[in-house]
Structures are given as structure tokens and as C-alpha cells.
Amino acid sequence: DAKTTQPTSMDCAEGRAANLPCNHSTISGNEYVYWYRQIHSQGPQYIIHGLKNNETNEMASLIITEDRKSSTLILPHATLRDTAVYYCIVREAGGSYIPTFGRGTSLIVHP
């Protein structure tokens, strides 16, 4: 699976959009971009995933660049409960998949 690079930490004001970048310049054509988050002392939670088209669900939006070498997770109206570590993972769909996590981005949403 392709390696990802994320900023170590970010902060955002409550109510504003949080834009979390992820670089995956070695991504291959059949690899998806997945985002998970982990709130302190809890298990990670799936957020969203996509291949090449932008995706949106009730939690967030995922914007993938045309060359697919980077993506941005957008939390449109961040709340204090969105404070967490956000992990960007790139992997193939199907087949045997061993999920591994990098350091992720620690997002702090402040009042």
C-alpha cells in the first residue's frame, strides 16, 4: 500500500470548516483513499473513502486531486467533539488487506 504523509497537528475554530490534507504521491490506480479518526481513549471510527471522485457523507467531504496524489478531508462545521486524531490510509479494495496506521493529524477544535 502507498505511504501517506499528514501534518502532525492542526487547529480549527468551532463552527468553521476543518481542512485536513493528506499526501499520497505514490498511490496506484486501484488504491482507495480512506479516512478514519480516533477520539481520545476510543477505537478509531470510519469517516469516508473514495477512489477518484469527490465524496460526501453525513460526516465529511473528501476531495481528491485529479492526479490523485493528494486529498483533503473537510469537516464543514467543526465542533468540539471533532477533536481527534485523523488518519489517512491508502489501500487496494478487495483481496487480503492488512490495515496499518501512520501518525495521523491531531486536530484540535477550540471554542
Add this chain to the structure above:
Amino acid sequence: GAVVSQHPSWVICKSGTSVKIECRSLDFQATTMFWYRQFPKQSLMLMATSNEGSKATYEQGVEKDKFLINHASLTLSTLTVTSAHPEDSSFYICSASIYRDPYYATNEKLFFGSGTQLSVL
């Protein structure tokens, strides 16, 4: 969404004792479950992959005789930390993937338990 239940949430034990952690998929069948360990301020480290009905596959550096994994059914996997020592104190997390179809099996999404904080005195 799919639910993975992990118990206990926290446990304190004496050095030398064994601790069992359960991971259950409540509303789906999980042919594969993963066990992670997480130290403070660090990322999740994959310990082993648990497959129903077969032996677990351990990551390099993880002692299989110390961290016993049993995946006896499609909804339950257990991790037993044997002869626990203070250095085994950590946050242990399980995850499961949904079994969709034998010809198109895919770990599309991972669902995680709430984690178990183990403290060995």
C-alpha cells in the same frame, strides 16, 4: 452501522496473571479480525490478524505464545495476554471487517471496538 463490542473497557491486574479481552461483531459476520496495541501518544500498531477457524497471523516482533488469539466463530475473537508484565500495559483495540461474498470478499470498511486499557501492576 456495524457494531464491534470489546470487553472489558479497562482492566488492572497483577504481574504474572493472564488477561482475556473479547471482541464481538454484534450484527455482522467477521471472517477477519485485527488486534492492535497503542501506547500513549503513538499510533495503532498491528499485532495480529485473526481468521475464523484458523491460526492467527502475527506481526514481526509479536510473541504468539504471549498474546494468544482465538477466533472460534464468525462473531467472536479473543486476545489473551499471558503472564502479563508492566511493559504489557497498553491500550488494546480490535477491529473487524465485513464478510460480503466469497467471490468478492473485501475489507471495505473496518469497524473498531472501543478498546481495552490494560494496566499491569
